[in-house]
Amino acid sequence: MAVRKNLALMLKTMISKNPWQVLYTIAIAASVGLGIVLGMQHFSAASPLTAAQMLPEPKPLTGFILENHRGEMASENIFRGHWSLVFFGFTSCPDYCPMELQKLAKLLNRMGAGDELQVVFVSVDPERDGQEKLASYVHFFHPQIIGLRGSNVELASFANFFGAAYDRSAIFNSKVLSIPAGINMPVEVGEQYQVNHSTRVFMVNPAGEFVGSFTSPYSVKDMLFDMQKLMGR
Amino acid sequence: MNYYSRVIAGVCFCGLASHSAAQVLVENAWVQLAPPAINVNAVYMQIHNPQLRLQTIVSVSADCCAKAMLHNTRKLGDKVVMEHLDYLELPAQANVQLAPGGMHIMLMEPDAELTLESKVKLTFSYSDGSTQEFGLDVKNNDL
Incomplete structure (x- = not known):
């Protein structure tokens, strides 16, 4: 006083x-x-981004035709007008894919972004992941997650664009059978096989350009920080 | 530790009933709820081996499902691969973690879709021929 x-x-x-x-x-x-x-x-x-690794130059996405979880044709247009995070996996994945999709669903909730950010889950297992199965799968994690599927050839080309490696393997006639990306799973293998897939989450900007990725393990907090920064929020 | 105190310890650790002598104790054990129409579920838990000797789980089975397997999720470069484990060694007086993104038990081909109301009886078979049962709940936990 x-x-x-x-x-x-x-x-x-x-x-x-x-x-x-x-x-x-x-x-x-x-x-x-x-x-x-x-x-x-x-x-x-x-200041630098926390977890995102950016490409030196954006890479425009062009010339692919896939199908979304509603059975509609999906081309590069689905990436225009909003930021997208793209993750490759398969629905019969009991451990890793659910863990990552839970994280991406949390990110969507925390961003509260509406249409400004979308999460795209690309199944690289078209033989087992039909449209209806894919739809109920992505909806389980978040209603805003978009599922994509397609022929093995289209999927391999799409994944290759991002540098997302994947292959499938099965034990058949007591031997390990390795099925590279782009090749149909032989019918005689049945439904018991593994899918080894990329762990990265790829970023596409509203101009439909691949601009960078997050490498596992990353936290939702770091991803949120980086996406808010990139989206100018 | 006598039989009764071991059983009580087991119940305290996991809240589950075991019908055989408790060779190991488990805690935070659950079956992860799978999305609709997906016929694979992962089981996670922490296993504690209180014995003075190593114990080896050579197989697992579950009353809900045609198959149960020990698996390990492993990063190989930029890819994630799932390896089948033929057995799981539990070192003496140590903990082994079955956790998301690592070792887990995979349940396949359930008789009926597992829901949050389902109860699963899991059985470990050890290399000495003994078995141990655990009752697990299905949960939709944050992984």
Whole structure:
């Protein structure tokens, strides 16, 4: 209380003796404060992303035809006008895919982005992942997740564009059978086989260009930070 | 530790009933709910081997499903691969974690779709010929 009284008295004396000096002091303090704030904003905009790895140059997505989980044709147009995160997997995956899709669903909830961000789950197992199965699968994790499927050839080409490696393997006649991307699963193998797939989550910007990816393991927090930054939010 | 205290310890750890002598204790054990129409479920748990000797699980089975297997999810470069484990060693007086993104038990071909109301009886078979049963709930946990 005494300190406050003393300060008030000092200020009163200074104003009465030299009002211009007081005004100069206030102006200098305000300028310095404004400089600090603007500097911090500039530094923040230029600071690196937490987890995202960006490509040196954006890579436009073109010339693919897949099918979405509603059975509609999906081309590069589905990537235009909003940011997309693309993950490759398969629905019979008991451990890794559910874990990643839970994370991406959390991200969608935390972003609260509406149409500004979409998550795309691409099944690389078309023989087992029919349209209806894919639809109920993606909906289980989040109603806004889009499922994509297609022929083995189209899927391999689409995955290759992103550099998303995958293959399938089965034990057949007591031997390990490896089926590369793009090749149909032999009918005689049946439904018991493994799908080994990319762990990366790929980023596509609203211009429909592949711009970067997240490498596992990443946290929802880091991904949220980076996506908000990239989306200018 | 006598028989009764071991059984009580087992119940405290996992809240589950065991019909045989408790060779190991499990806690935080559950069957992860799978999306509709998906006929594979993962089982996660922490296993504690209180014995002074190593114990080895050589097979697992579940009353709900045609098949149960020990699996390990492993990153190989940029890819994730799932390996089949022929057995699982439980070192003496140590914990082994079956956790999302790592080792787990995969349940396949359920007789009926597993729901949050389902109860699953899981059986471990050990290398010494003994078996141990656990009752598990199905949960939709954050992985």
